[in-house]
Amino acid sequence: MSRSADDGPRWPLPVARDSTSRRGFLRMSGAAGLLGTLGAAGAASSLAACSSGAAATSPTAAGGGVRIKEYVPGPQPVSGGQYGGTVRVVWSDPPNSLDPALGYNLTAWDAITELVFFGGLMAYDKQLGGPVANIAAGPPAMSADNTTLTFTLRPGVKFHNGREIVASDFIYSWERMLAPAMASWATSYLTSIAGASELIAGKTKKLEGVEARGDHTLVVHLTAPDFTILNALALPFTAPVPREEVERLGATKFGQTPVGSGPFRITSYDSAAQTAAFERFDDYMYPGLPYLDAVTYRWGVDPNVQLLELENGSVDLLGPGIPSSQAAYVLANPTLRDLAQQRPSPGNLWLTIYNMDKPPFDNPKVRQALNWAVDRAALGRETYGTFAPWGAPFPQQIASFRQTFTPYGYDPAKARQLLAEAGYPHGFSAELTISSDDPYPTVAQVVQAQLSAVGVHVSLNEVSSNALLSLEEAEQTGGGHLQLDADDWYEVQPTPADEVDALYVSGASSNYNRYSNAQVDSLAARARRTFDEAERNTIYAQIQQIIGEDAPFVFLESALWLAGVGKRLHNYQYRGETYTYYDRLWV
Amino acid sequence: MAQTAIPAPAPAPADTVTEAVSERSRRARWPASLIAGVILLLIFAGIAVAAPAFGNPLQQNLLTGLSRTGLPLGISWAHPLGTDLLGRSELARLAFGIRTSMIVAIVSNVTSIAIGAAVGLAAGFFRGPVEAILMRVTDVGLALPYTLAALVIAGLMTAGLTRVIVIITALFWAYPARLVYGEVLRLRHRGFVESADAIGARGVSIAGRHLLPHVFPLLVTYSPLNAASAVVFEATLSYLGAGINPPTASLGNMISDGQTAISYAPHLLLVPAVAILLITMSFLLIGEGLKARNPDLARVSWLGR
Numbered sequence: 072m073s074r075s076a077d078d079g080p081r082w083p084l085p086v087a088r089d090s091t092s093r094r095g096f097l098r099m100s101g102a103a104g105l106l107g108t109l110g111a112a113g114a115a116s117s118l119a120a121c122s123s124g125a126a127a128t129s130p131t132a133a134g135g136g137v138r139i140k141e142y143v144p145g146p147q148p149v150s151g152g153q154y155g156g157t158v159r160v161v162w163s164d165p166p167n168s169l170d171p172a173l174g175y176n177l178t179a180w181d182a183i184t185e186l187v188f189f190g191g192l193m194a195y196d197k198q199l200g201g202p203v204a205n206i207a208a209g210p211p212a213m214s215a216d217n218t219t220l221t222f223t224l225r226p227g228v229k230f231h232n233g234r235e236i237v238a239s240d241f242i243y244s245w246e247r248m249l250a251p252a253m254a255s256w257a258t259s260y261l262t263s264i265a266g267a268s269e270l271i272a273g274k275t276k277k278l279e280g281v282e283a284r285g286d287h288t289l290v291v292h293l294t295a296p297d298f299t300i301l302n303a304l305a306l307p308f309t310a311p312v313p314r315e316e317v318e319r320l321g322a323t324k325f326g327q328t329p330v331g332s333g334p335f336r337i338t339s340y341d342s343a344a345q346t347a348a349f350e351r352f353d354d355y356m357y358p359g360l361p362y363l364d365a366v367t368y369r370w371g372v373d374p375n376v377q378l379l380e381l382e383n384g385s386v387d388l389l390g391p392g393i394p395s396s397q398a399a400y401v402l403a404n405p406t407l408r409d410l411a412q413q414r415p416s417p418g419n420l421w422l423t424i425y426n427m428d429k430p431p432f433d434n435p436k437v438r439q440a441l442n443w444a445v446d447r448a449a450l451g452r453e454t455y456g457t458f459a460p461w462g463a464p465f466p467q468q469i470a471s472f473r474q475t476f477t478p479y480g481y482d483p484a485k486a487r488q489l490l491a492e493a494g495y496p497h498g499f500s501a502e503l504t505i506s507s508d509d510p511y512p513t514v515a516q517v518v519q520a521q522l523s524a525v526g527v528h529v530s531l532n533e534v535s536s537n538a539l540l541s542l543e544e545a546e547q548t549g550g551g552h553l554q555l556d557a558d559d560w561y562e563v564q565p566t567p568a569d570e571v572d573a574l575y576v577s578g579a580s581s582n583y584n585r586y587s588n589a590q591v592d593s594l595a596a597r598a599r600r601t602f603d604e605a606e607r608n609t610i611y612a613q614i615q616q617i618i619g620e621d622a623p624f625v626f627l628e629s630a631l632w633l634a635g636v637g638k639r640l641h642n643y644q645y646r647g648e649t650y651t652y653y654d655r656l657w658v
Numbered sequence: 659m660a661q662t663a664i665p666a667p668a669p670a671p672a673d674t675v676t677e678a679v680s681e682r683s684r685r686a687r688w689p690a691s692l693i694a695g696v697i698l699l700l701i702f703a704g705i706a707v708a709a710p711a712f713g714n715p716l717q718q719n720l721l722t723g724l725s726r727t728g729l730p731l732g733i734s735w736a737h738p739l740g741t742d743l744l745g746r747s748e749l750a751r752l753a754f755g756i757r758t759s760m761i762v763a764i765v766s767n768v769t770s771i772a773i774g775a776a777v778g779l780a781a782g783f784f785r786g787p788v789e790a791i792l793m794r795v796t797d798v799g800l801a802l803p804y805t806l807a808a809l810v811i812a813g814l815m816t817a818g819l820t821r822v823i824v825i826i827t828a829l830f831w832a833y834p835a836r837l838v839y840g841e842v843l844r845l846r847h848r849g850f851v852e853s854a855d856a857i858g859a860r861g862v863s864i865a866g867r868h869l870l871p872h873v874f875p876l877l878v879t880y881s882p883l884n885a886a887s888a889v890v891f892e893a894t895l896s897y898l899g900a901g902i903n904p905p906t907a908s909l910g911n912m913i914s915d916g917q918t919a920i921s922y923a924p925h926l927l928l929v930p931a932v933a934i935l936l937i938t939m940s941f942l943l944i945g946e947g948l949k950a951r952n953p954d955l956a957r958v959s960w961l962g963r
């Protein structure tokens with residue numbers, strides 16, 4: 072589905088409807104992942120040796136039935152950090168909108184998660200781990216039944232125009248974001264708030280379930296317990312926006328030069344020159360940060376040219392990362408390798424199997440056979456550096472999830488046997504539709520050759536990414552003619568819920584192949600109500616097992632993030648859900 | 659194939675040509691550009707016919723055909739033009755890419771010129787409403803933005819050689835139609851046409867027996883240029899993903915794959931690009947040579963002849 076022309080992480084296109092579209096986001100620190108210690112992520116990372124002091128974690132058990140794992144008081148000045156300087160970032164695509172309720176593409180997301188805005192009530196403050204309190208002074212107090220969350224706001228947090236953020240700003244911002252006129256892509260993240268569905272449907276103008284008690288207390292009522300709401304409150308579409316600035320600037324200008332509360336103010340946006348500039352916000356809520364004086368964006372640059380610019384030092388950071396087609400080259404080249412930093416990423420890539428109600432794909436054995444027939448290790452040589460072999464439904468690296476499913480391996484004999492059992496001893500023919508974006512044509516050709524070895528003859532149909540998205544959406548309404556296509560997903564929440572609720576639940580927003588399993592549906596609903604992480608992970612492990620056996624996809628690879636970072640940058644920190652942490656970066 | 663692409667010198671109207679030819683030397687009958695073009699084209703036609711001898715263009719060698727770090731191999735005895743990103747022999751892919759280009763060039767050339775000639779003849783000969791309708795459609799055809807129109811047609815069809823040929827035919831017929839129409843208008847009131855009319859010959863017969871032979875040299879001269887454009891356009895379509903789909907080799911596909919590898923495997927871009935250049939060149943040289951032989955078309959050419 073939708074992805075940008077970027078060569079970096081695949082990106083979903085905008086879907087202007089009330090649904091979660093898939094956002095591509097990536098990964099945490101590899102070193103921290105190996106250590107398995109959530110709290111020490113930043114400091115432990117060998118890739119970010121002079122890392123954030125925010126690692127001073129105190130795993131506070133928050134009151135009122137909340138079991139948020141940890142509490143970190145935000146990024147702190149780091150010893151050795153240098154003030155001043157400008158970081159130049161280069162991008163492929165223009166931001167679709169810098170309005171936090173609307174931004175979804177790579178460029179926009181980077182600007183609204185880490186520059187103009189930084190989180191909302193909650194935030195992802197490190198390279199790893201769940202959401203922590205941000206504009207909220209601490210984790211929410213929760214009612215015994217986990218349906219009422221009471222947030223106390225940190226006093227003195229200011230918008231870029233100097234006004235303090237108060238509780239009613241959140242109500243305004245959320246009502247604005249949920250209103251049908253706004254057509255935000257992200258409304259489904261908030262549907263568990265009481266009254267949100269009515270607001271989305273246009274039946275009311277008020278968000279019944281949220282109330283401000285004074286300037287510094289915000290109470291959120293949920294229709295049912297939902298642990299994902301805390302992730303949603305860390306993402307930019309729930310960030311507070313100042314009403315007076317929205318009204319002063321108007322919709323178009325607010326989408327270009329929004330006023331937020333993040334570490335940098337936007338000072339210019341020039342769609343003709345394809346640049347934007349951001350300047351240090353001196354009253355940023357975390358004192359002493361950011362280090363940089365300014366960040367500049369330039370977009371409309373070919374991915375291969377971006378790499379050349381990084382090489383000769385005329386840019387400092389590749390927004391879309393190192394292009395997939397260049398990864399092997401960069402990693403093999405002694406001088407270029409210093410510019411690459413690899414991180415795991417909660418994203419994956421697969422072939423979607425359509426028509427699971429018609430032969431040959433109605434038989435799970437056929438779908439499993441396809442999964443056994445793919446030699447992922449060979450495929451991994453083609454996508455070296457940006458994807459790793461991984462034959463399971465959920466991405467290999469999800470911060471708070473331990474894998475129990477045994478991934479599909481390469482076993483052509485078993486594939487042939489399963490095909491024979493299903494009544495296709497001589498295989499069959501099918502069409503695989505792919506977008507022309509890197510790395511799909513390559514991946515598809517390798518898989519095509521491998522499948523033909525077990526008798527499944529796949530013809531390739533290459534279309535533009537926009538065309539593929541419309542074909543996929545047609546499938547969802549039952550009017551499509553796809554048989555197989557190649558697709559990917561990057562999570563915005565550090566939990567399998569992100570994929571399950573969007574891809575696998577019956578009727579989910581991006582469930583294009585209409586996969587439906589009543590057991591998955593009920594387990595997914597139960598998992599969402601479960602605040603205990605261990606218990607929840609057991610449920611998600613069950614879900615992964617069921618999906619793995621149903622094999623609605625041919626699971627291929629798990630994503631990696633290959634950042635292109637200039638030599639003058641220090642303390643580069645990144646996570647897949649929200650991208651580069653500019654507030655702690657220095658030159 | 660070569661014979662189709664280089665039609666023999668047309669049985670041109672004797673009254674004009676013989677005089678002109680008698681004034682010219684043998685060199686003018688076989689100008690250097692024509693000889694060079696024919697030789698080049700024969701070489702490519704030979705490669706196209708013998709493509710299977712150069713190896714299997716679809717055989718991936720992800721282990722042996724790539725370097726230890728997964729990069730394409732350079733030029734060596736085992737792989738005379740190196741390997742591509744999937745470890746396939748670049749030489750085999752080049753040969754099959756040339757075959758694809760030659761088939762497209764020849765078939766779409768014949769179809770587009772045939773349609774164009776038929777439209778031009780009909781419009782020029784019958785005049786009246788037929789002319790009005792056909793020539794306005796032709797004008798529309800000439801005004802179409804080629805790439806955009808091609809992408810639209812591509813969206814309606816399934817991928818493959820047929821799609822490319824249909825697209826090129828659909829976009830390339832209008833210019834020869836214009837050309838033939840203009841020529842027919844010029845010939846329409848010449849004595850031999852009017853006398854055929856006077857003895858009661860039917861319209862179709864006049865068009866076919868009296869006009870077409872006169873238009874033919876023009877088409878013969880135009881066709882190499884048309885073929886050259888077709889080769890380039892096929893490459894453009896495949897490059898944009900609207901032409902020949904992978905894994906089938908086509909020069910456009912190969913360029914598209916090769917451009918991402920320019921920094922570490924420049925041969926993947928240069929080899930198909932040079933092939934396109936040379937094929938196009940061979941057609942243009944033939945076109946120039948034919949033009950030089952035809953006194954009716956004596957104009958200042960790009961070779962200064």
